[in-house]
Amino acid sequence: MSDLIFDVDHVSLRFGxxxxxxxxxxHQNRGEIxxxxxxxxxxxxxxxxxxxxxxxxxxxxxxxxxxxAKAMSVIGKKAHRVAGAGVARTFQASRMFSxxxxxxxxxxxxxxxxxxxxxxxxxxxxxxxxxxxxxxxRTIDLLNFVGLRDKANTLSASLSYGDRRRLEIARGLAxxxxxxxxxxxxxxxxxxxxxxxxxxxxxVRDDMGVSILLIEHDMKLVMSLAERLYVLxxxxxxxxxxxxEIRSNPAVIEAYLGSSVEAxxxxx
Amino acid sequence: MKLRLLxxxxxxxxxxxxxxxxxLIELMTGPSGSSTSPTAGISGSxxxxxxxxxxxxxxxxxxxxxxxxxxxxxxxLWLTWGRRWRGALTSASVAGAVxxxxxxxxxxxxxxxxxxxxxxxxxxxxxxxxxxxLLALLAFATVLPHIETDPFxxxxxxxxxxxxxxxALGLNVVVGFAGLLxxxxxxxxxxxxxxxxxxTGALPTAAPFGIHLNPFFAIPIAIAIxxxxxxxxxxxxxxxxxxxxxxxxxxxxEIITIFANNLYGITGGSEGTNQIPHxxxxxxxxxxxxxxxxxxxxxxxxxxxxxxxxxFSLLEHSRVGRAWTAIREDEVAAESIGxxxxxxxxxxxxxxxxxAGFAGVMTAGQTFFVNPSSFVLPVSILILVLVxxxxxxxxxxxxxxxxxxxxxxxxxxxxxxxxxxxxDQLIYIGALLVVMMIFRPAGLLPSRRRKREIxxxxxxxxxxxxxxxxDTP
Numbered sequence: 141m142s143d144l145i146f147d148v149d150h151v152s153l154r155f156g157x158x159x160x161x162x163x164x165x166x167h168q169n170r171g172e173i174x175x176x177x178x179x180x181x182x183x184x185x186x187x188x189x190x191x192x193x194x195x196x197x198x199x200x201x202x203x204x205x206x207x208x209a210k211a212m213s214v215i216g217k218k219a220h221r222v223a224g225a226g227v228a229r230t231f232q233a234s235r236m237f238s239x240x241x242x243x244x245x246x247x248x249x250x251x252x253x254x255x256x257x258x259x260x261x262x263x264x265x266x267x268x269x270x271x272x273x274x275x276x277x278r279t280i281d282l283l284n285f286v287g288l289r290d291k292a293n294t295l296s297a298s299l300s301y302g303d304r305r306r307l308e309i310a311r312g313l314a315x316x317x318x319x320x321x322x323x324x325x326x327x328x329x330x331x332x333x334x335x336x337x338x339x340x341x342x343x344v345r346d347d348m349g350v351s352i353l354l355i356e357h358d359m360k361l362v363m364s365l366a367e368r369l370y371v372l373x374x375x376x377x378x379x380x381x382x383x384x385e386i387r388s389n390p391a392v393i394e395a396y397l398g399s400s401v402e403a404x405x406x407x408x
Numbered sequence: 409m410k411l412r413l414l415x416x417x418x419x420x421x422x423x424x425x426x427x428x429x430x431x432l433i434e435l436m437t438g439p440s441g442s443s444t445s446p447t448a449g450i451s452g453s454x455x456x457x458x459x460x461x462x463x464x465x466x467x468x469x470x471x472x473x474x475x476x477x478x479x480x481x482x483x484x485l486w487l488t489w490g491r492r493w494r495g496a497l498t499s500a501s502v503a504g505a506v507x508x509x510x511x512x513x514x515x516x517x518x519x520x521x522x523x524x525x526x527x528x529x530x531x532x533x534x535x536x537x538x539x540x541x542l543l544a545l546l547a548f549a550t551v552l553p554h555i556e557t558d559p560f561x562x563x564x565x566x567x568x569x570x571x572x573x574x575x576a577l578g579l580n581v582v583v584g585f586a587g588l589l590x591x592x593x594x595x596x597x598x599x600x601x602x603x604x605x606x607x608t609g610a611l612p613t614a615a616p617f618g619i620h621l622n623p624f625f626a627i628p629i630a631i632a633i634x635x636x637x638x639x640x641x642x643x644x645x646x647x648x649x650x651x652x653x654x655x656x657x658x659x660x661x662e663i664i665t666i667f668a669n670n671l672y673g674i675t676g677g678s679e680g681t682n683q684i685p686h687x688x689x690x691x692x693x694x695x696x697x698x699x700x701x702x703x704x705x706x707x708x709x710x711x712x713x714x715x716x717x718x719x720f721s722l723l724e725h726s727r728v729g730r731a732w733t734a735i736r737e738d739e740v741a742a743e744s745i746g747x748x749x750x751x752x753x754x755x756x757x758x759x760x761x762x763x764a765g766f767a768g769v770m771t772a773g774q775t776f777f778v779n780p781s782s783f784v785l786p787v788s789i790l791i792l793v794l795v796x797x798x799x800x801x802x803x804x805x806x807x808x809x810x811x812x813x814x815x816x817x818x819x820x821x822x823x824x825x826x827x828x829x830x831x832d833q834l835i836y837i838g839a840l841l842v843v844m845m846i847f848r849p850a851g852l853l854p855s856r857r858r859k860r861e862i863x864x865x866x867x868x869x870x871x872x873x874x875x876x877x878x879d880t881p
Binding site: 219260 | 726740
């Protein structure tokens with residue numbers, strides 16, 4: 141048995157009569173780049189929201205195995221608790237704090253761990269100053285890592301789409317996560333930005349040891365990045381395997397308009 | 409058809425709005441009608457004899473027509489010259505110097521002025537310059553009671569200005585920093601005042617443990633109780649958003665007022681109490697009693713105003729302040745990086761309430777009476793107006809907003825010009841707000857963050873006003 145980070149066991153999520161996830165079981169190994177693909181409306185983002193505590197599935201269990209910590213059941217936990225335990229994410233339509241600069245955006249992530257509350261802030265004692273300094277340094281490091289150092293004082297709303305993705309990744313990494321969930325990181329980016337993002341995602345895993353869970357429509361990107369894939373359709377897992385296995389899986393081809401991999405590329 | 413085309417011309421539009429605006433002002437400042445001749449107010453407003461700026465006698469409408477034409481002229485001038493002036497200002501701030509194109513005959517002075525403003529703006533960004541400026545302001549505030557010796561103003565500076573500065577500072581934490589619309593803020597002010605009355609033994613109900621404290625020692629107790637009230641109100645209700653929260657807080661404010669009015673045996677009912685002793689301090693060798701005069705109270709309150717300003721601005725630029733900004737901008741994203749929105753919102757409620765509670769102690773201790781009529785809904789609205797007028801989220805802004813609005817109101821009460829009727833007070837404040845919303849929508853001294861947010865919301869970007877949208881990321 142390999143080292144698990146996420147274990148999703150028979151999860152079902154319904155909104156009234158609409159079934160969003162239907163008996164979904166999947167797992168992610170620690171240090172793995174895992175991708176979830178599927179047509180629009182297949183339940184990919186619902187799965188992400190269930191994994192991060194935003195949605196509460198009615199059935200099944202989701203277990204997050206943090207390193208050196210007790211296994212945590214995600215269902216029933218608030219989103220900020222799940223984030224605090226080491227699950228970071230980005231959003232499909234990037235969600236930044238747009239009136240803040242790039243630096244401030246990342247810094248908010250970096251200091252979410254510090255325990256200084258309102259009283260400490262008002263007194264501004266040595267402990268507060270030390271924490272401030274530490275999170276400043278951490279922020280600078282991360283901006284260097286994602287390549288946004290020269291845009292530190294830019295207003296985040298004026299960043300390009302590709303840079304917004306980088307900013308979201310840096311903000312997520314600032315919370316010192318063990319797994320990073322990326323919801324369509326390449327959406328709205330140009331081909332050169334896509335390449336840069338793929339390299340960055342690989343670097344996050346290789347240099348920081350953070351596992352990656354990825355939703356993506358761009359097949360080229362997914363196939364080059366992911367080590368293993370799950371395919372969702374109508375809320376159910378229809379296939380699982382390596383990129384090569386998925387390409388030749390008849391059920392997957394059926395789901396993607398009943399034709400070849402080229403059709404899958406067009407879907408993107 | 410021709411008329412419509414004519415009315416569509418921008419200069420005609422300007423002229424018509426000047427005439428309509430001035431006609432309204434004329435009506436407002438004119439005489440009132442009576443039950444026997446209800447139209448006398450209207451006809452009198454336009455036809456009454458009136459001096460033409462002291463030069464000769466004419467009727468009101470002639471003088472006001474002249475005023476309308478002057479406003480129209482200034483407006484037109486502003487549109488042509490003002491644009492050029494603002495252009496000069498922008499190019500001056502961008503290049504650090506004024507481009508030679510702007511320097512022409514007759515414009516040199518204008519450009520010089522623009523340059524001076526840019527220089528001033530750059531200077532105020534320097535920490536040292538700001539410190540000197542703030543210390544100068546503090547020094548001015550310290551000597552103010554010795555410059556202005558009119559007893560009306562001395563009392564007003566404490567009861568109406570300092571107390572409302574405190575209230576505006578507190579509400580600014582809730583509305584400006586955390587982005588929560590609180591329409592019942594006066595409740596915390598009331599709780600502070602009634603707690604003071606309670607622990608000093610002034611209420612019909614017995615003081616705790618039968619000890620009658622003096623208001624000085626009520627300060628920490630009142631602040632603690634008010635903060636607890638903030639948590640008690642906040643914890644269950646802050647799960648609501650936007651309009652829903654506004655309604656709940658509105659209800660809370662009303663509940664407190666109604667309790668104060670109707671719990672006769674506890675609060676003294678609508679008469680309240682006028683038995684609150686004055687502040688005094690007796691600690692070993694230190695013996696001081698605040699008497700009847702307002703000046704000692706002015707200094708005591710000033711100390712606390714400064715303390716609250718320092719504490720709140722440290723808070724704004726700390727982790728907590730940034731977390732508030734994050735929640736205000738995008739709650740879902742904030743949660744995704746481990747920020748607990750409820751915790752920070754409750755914190756904002758409790759911290760904001762603290763300064764309102766202190767304002768309550770000051771009011772009770774200085775005027776030695778409390779009654780429910782000082783804690784009604786219009787006061788909540790007024791505090792909100794001070795915050796919005798000054799600039800949500802900007803500490804300097806809300807302090808200035810409170811001083812300006814309260815100062816103007818008091819001036820009108822104390823030395824009103826002949827045309828002013830005190831019943832029109834809210835109309836003037838409303839007009840002031842409308843004008844401000846057109847020209848400075850982010851407030852007198854806007855906070856940089858808030859100004860950006862408002863700009864982006866107008867451009868359709870950002871999440872600031874997404875109060876009612878669902879949680880779906």
